[in-house]
Amino acid sequence: MHSRVVVLGGGPGGYAAAFLAADQGLDVTLVESEPRLGGTCLLHGCIPSKALLHVAQMISQVDELSQQWGIEYSQPAIDLDQVRNRKESIIEALAGGLAQIAKRRNVHVIQATGSFIDSTTLQLTGADESIAIDKTLTFDHCILATGSRAAIPSVWKSDSPRVMTSDQALQLTDVPSSLLVIGGGYIGLELGSVYARLGSNVHLIEMAEQLLIDADKDLVKPLYQKLDPLFSGGIELNTQITSITPQSNHVDVEYQTPDGSQSKSFDRVLIAIGRQPNSLGIGLEHTAVELDDAGFVQCDSGQLTSDPHILAIGDVCGHPMLAHKATSDARMAVKTLIVDSNDPLSGCIPAVIFTDPEIAWAGLTETAAQRDQIDYQVAIYPWAASGRAQAIGRNEGRTKWLIDPQTNRLLGCGMVGPGAGELIATAVTAIDQNWTVEQITESIAPHPTLSETLSGAAEVFLGEAIEIYKPKRAR
Ligand code: FAD
Secondary structure (H helix, E strand, O other), rough: OOOEEEEEEEOOOOHHHHOOOHHOOOOOEEEOOOOOOHHHHHHHHHHHHHHHHHHHHHHHHHHHHHOOOOOOOOOOOOHHHHHHHHHHHHHHHHHHHHHHHOOOEEEEEEEOEEEEOOEEEEEOOOOOHOOOOEEEEEEEEEEEEEOOOEOOOOHOOOOOEEEHHHHHHHHOOOOEOOOOOOOOOOOHHHHHHHHHHOOEOOOOOOOOOOOOOOOOOOHHHHHHHHHHHHOOOOOEEEOEEEEEEEEOOOOOEEEEEEOOOEEEEEEEEEEEOOOOOOOOOOOOOHHHOOOOOOOOEEEOOOOOOOOOOOOEOOHOOOOOOOHHHHHHHHHHHHHHHHHHHOOOOOOOOOOOEEOOOOOEEEEOOOOHHOOOOOOOOOEEEHHOOOOHHHOOOOOOOOOEEEEEOOOOOEEEEEEEEEOOOHHHHHHHHHHHHOOOHHHOOOOOOOOOOHHHHHHHHHHHHHHHOOOOOOOOOOO
């Protein structure tokens, strides 16, 4: 078998690359080891987690209504089978759509595991009958999109179903009475929130001094204040796990806090300490592809690796490990194949934490600016001044711009509050388009909406905010 382009991996990087390459008239084969397309994002990540988080959010809104707003509901009764089935049906609908679109675009999809024999040949092993006779697939170019998997230190590896990664946690086989979440990154916080809202006593342990280590402290604070009571087992920072010992009906865990060592038993443990690239065991040593020390594939801004036949996209080639970055890489890789260009598409990759409240940022963060000694000024709009935020009872939010003091150009935006993940898209456009702080105030935002906080923060900077008094700056 020969294909001009072979895409290895059918996640949001791989299927996007295959579809876009086919749209350019290239002959494309997509090799994916799972029976369905969609990758981590659709099958084990973004989509199932958001389906469950939406349920969690409905439960939390009922709680809030009952407690503060004069409407009483009885405690929700949770039908776990139905919650799980709804999540599965969303995945099924989207994966089915991808399979159909692949057919309509004439992308040849093979269900198999691919491994490089050399720079232009893959050995395929797997379930697909079409490869029973000829098990090698040659190509002019391969787009490597094998993604990533949960990182687990070898001493914590276990066959016990009580020790889970996000893959098992998203199966939602039951609601454990107690759950230890190891890791205060976005996966730990999102899945911890789901289980806490469904009724687990969640305890979170994080090695660093704050949750979401890359996020700005002022954005994390309102989230911490909400999660601290929700995670009724407690949130422990600056704390390291020293041992995990699964037993038949619980898991024993020992950990070192700043005040000394502790031990506790949990019904289940979720390990969410990060993800590692799927770059080992796929024969890359038979090619000229180079990996960095963490195993990420090295590639240039056109996604070309050091092997002229192989491009790499998505999680396998580095941070940020996000679906929309994988898709953007896919566009770039196809552009490289077609026009041999490596002008980057966009530098501004937004990040969203889909907790309640949500945290979102784009462009420069204060954490990065301080670390890299980049000069900036900050303009903050506290949501307490927003009529919409007050009306929905969410005045803990804030929107801020980071601004270049020399040019007034918008360098970055950070937000915390419900819907921050939707609002950040406007900031991405403004930053990508090199807008100045003045330009963001030139468009009229509808009232009363949370989108007003974006122009509001810019008006605060210029001393022109109506609901907030701040002395005027020189234009
Ligand atoms: P993947 O999606 O990992 O796809 C790689 C594919 O390659 C897989 O299907 C795999 O089976 C296949 N494969 C691997 N090796 C081989 C081989 N040798 N042969 C054949 N096939 C192979 N990102 C966001 O942007 N927003 C979110 O809200 C979000 N939530 C997440 C929640 C969770 C719980 C997790 C775990 C991740 C989440 N992510 C989120 C991250 C997102 O899922 C990844 O960044 C994204 O899926 C990366 O896409 P990819 O195409 O690079 O790789």
